[in-house]
Amino acid sequence: MMPEELTELAHKEQTDAQQWQHQIHVCTATGCLSAQSDQVYTALTREVRDRGMDKTCRVKGVGCLGLCSAGPLVQVNPAGTLYQHVQVDDVPELVQSLKHSPVERLVCSTDIPFFQQQVKIVLANAGNIDPERIEEYLAVDGYQGLLQAVTEMTPSEVISEVIHSGLRGRGGAGYPTGLKWTTVAKADSHQKYVICNADEGDPGAFMDRNILESDPHCIIEGMAIAGYAVGATQGYIYVRSEYPLAIKRLRNALRRAERLGVIGNNIFESAFRFQIDVRLGAGAFVCGEETALIASIEGRRGNPRPRPPYPAEAGLWGQPTLINNVETLANIPAILRNGGGWFATIGSSQSTGTKVFALTGKVNHGGLIEVPMGMSLRSIVFDIGGGIPNELAFKAMQTGGPSGGCIPETHLDMPTEYETLNQIGSIMGSGGIIIMDETSSMVDVARFYMEFCQDESCGKCVPCRVGTAQLATLLTKIAEGMATPEDLILLEELCDVVKHTSLCGLGQSAPNPVLSTLRFFRHEYLAHIRQ
């Protein structure tokens, strides 16, 4: 396709959008769908048509509107009125009200910090565009980043922009994205690959799923830009098959993008070609680990292997491979459009930009949030999350899932940054946050995650395979009040061994939930021990 066509299509869509007096956005991401938002969507469409309003009012399925705990969510634009817990029965009243004032009993105030304090880059389009229509993505400057990269910049200029942005990997470890791209770009090979890691296996995490469901084209664009920058012609998106909606939308988006020619051969009339295929995983947590993921795409058992060599040097089929997380790639189009310098002004100096979190557990407002890096943990819990329900006291904030830790009240004033979270024994992780109140037992939390790791261990190396099983047994013994002081010593010793001798990140980080709860809530363990 010609660059001009892209602009033309975008304009047409923008003009078309103005013809509507009302646009009713219904969240059709998995969160609200599980509360039957699809029925609300159908009912709204029918109601609007039956009242003969379908020339002035459009009902549109959109991606995640954020406050998942109040779903199904419906937003009426341009007024911006947000309705919560909308049921099919509410639909006539809701449509009726378009001509008058909003239905007060369903209104969800957007004046609360939950909405006010978020900063959206990755989720900018979520809830605004119909993820199934590429035109809507184009209307919000979609594929402009790719256009700019391919037609105006050299690959190394693209990489410079990413380095300049300070973006770090959102898959957990926070490895500088620009540096990774440089390594793959420098690797000498005629065939390279870009992989988008959408395996997302942490319990409680649904950031990547929602991004894919809400805005699949930004991932496609991000991958194509990455492909151009590192010199790859083939991309793979590795999604777990437990995400059927994300897969459907992704496949649909890929088809549209191919038809439009924004991926494929001679992209924007240039020599650059890039193709993307979807690969499904069977839902093993360990397949999110990059070397296991690569083995799985190659059709082998999803076992990690020792690194080095890193995938950047020898990855998929032995070729240099760039592997990035969904959210990392979702940041790329905006960085290209607005410049790395712009991105670097958001967030803090060592951790730039924003971070998407799936905020769950004992908070008043749970859901998918995006906040600037550096925001204090306290703000996430008490401002965005709106504090703890039922007048109970806050006890701990779990970040990083089975690889992370529990942060107590005393450390809540720390900023959300990779390094600070590491210092206090947790990790940024991919973005799951679980808030626990005073009724939660920390031993039970540690045990839950250890059992998860035991189940998800691939079984290749012995410290993780048997170590996690032994640790889970010990934690059960402690939780049931059957453990002796010697068991506690053994627990700590085993944690040390599993952490330092396991082959891959799963085993190496499996003891973290135990170590961090031991560090901050040791008294709870001691209270369970038989003297």
Added chain:
Amino acid sequence: MSFLDLDERLIQIAEKASLVYSPLVDIKTFPDWVDLTLVEGAVSNMEDWEKIRNVRQHTHTLVSLGDCAITGNVPSMRNQFSANAVLERSYHENIELYPQIPRDMVPHLLARVRPVHEVVKVDVFIPGCPPPADAIFFALSELLEGRTPDLSAYTRFGS
């Protein structure tokens, strides 16, 4: 038996230590205080359990002697099954005449056979099935000199 294989070295040991209790000596109760106790065999039933706790209470240095005491070894092969299943098999399934599971007389089986150190603290381990006489002699000589023996040159799990 391995212990008896020490042969004339038994005399060397007897010069430094006296044998105060064993299944083969006359006293029936464990003495009040013993410097060194060698235990063999795994902990399989309530009687073993009580006995080993009593021994531990009255012993300075407790030595696990042989694989059964250290690993559970052959007796622990029943651990893959429940204690009831084991009793069923031994007293019902394989018995043609008057099959019955004894209730009295025979001590109550533990759910699992355990190595000694899972039940009480053990100070020294002499693996082997059986541990060679040299290993026993070396361990005893070292212990009598107040040293902790490193037995890896003398014995291992198995034979």
Added chain:
Amino acid sequence: MSRLSQQVVTLKIDGRDVGARSNETILEVAHENDINIPSLCSVEGLSVVGSCRLCLVEVRGTSELVSACSTYVREGMDIVTHSERLSHYRQTILSLFFSERNHLCAVCVSNNHCELQGQAQALGLSHVEVAYRYPQLPVDASHERFVIDHNRCILCTRCVRVCDEIERAHTWDVAGRGVQALVITDLNEPWGSSETCTSCGKCVQVCPTGALFEKGKAVAEMSRRRRFLPYLAKTKEKSS
């Protein structure tokens, strides 16, 4: 794993200066110099998996441990193969192996020929601190000449590798995850009815424990012959 272009490097292992080619692993160089690093999964002639974690060594200047079998030597490396910390880790790792399944050395066909038993002795493991798990595991004696006893398998995957890489039959593989993992033949069918197995017995010869053995062997009778392996690996390298 890519064999990089060769250079000659010098490095230190346990304070000794040694020379090596840059495409050699720490384990290979150590063995050439008669420095013993324990390992259970690696065998000369088969690919490297780095799964037993016994060969972890310290590299001065870094805090992480590296597996000697999978790490290539570099100029100026300063490697420590034995320390109190390593010895504690290795003993614990062995304990985990012993606790995982039902290893009964005294009644095993491989008694006295077993590498797990040997490592326990060499590394001074006098007892197992963690709790034994006593899983119920199958024994498959359906093959006419061989038996697989999962009670003694340590999942080193030597059988899987030799069958795939040398015999090229790929009869063996691993099924299941974590402590549920088992080596299987074909699509988890009885070994005896395997259509891919050529009955060459290479898997039996490389097994480090008593998991794979020849029928008719009694306690302590199963010793292994492995001299064929480096030779066959070489011919394979040449032909590919």
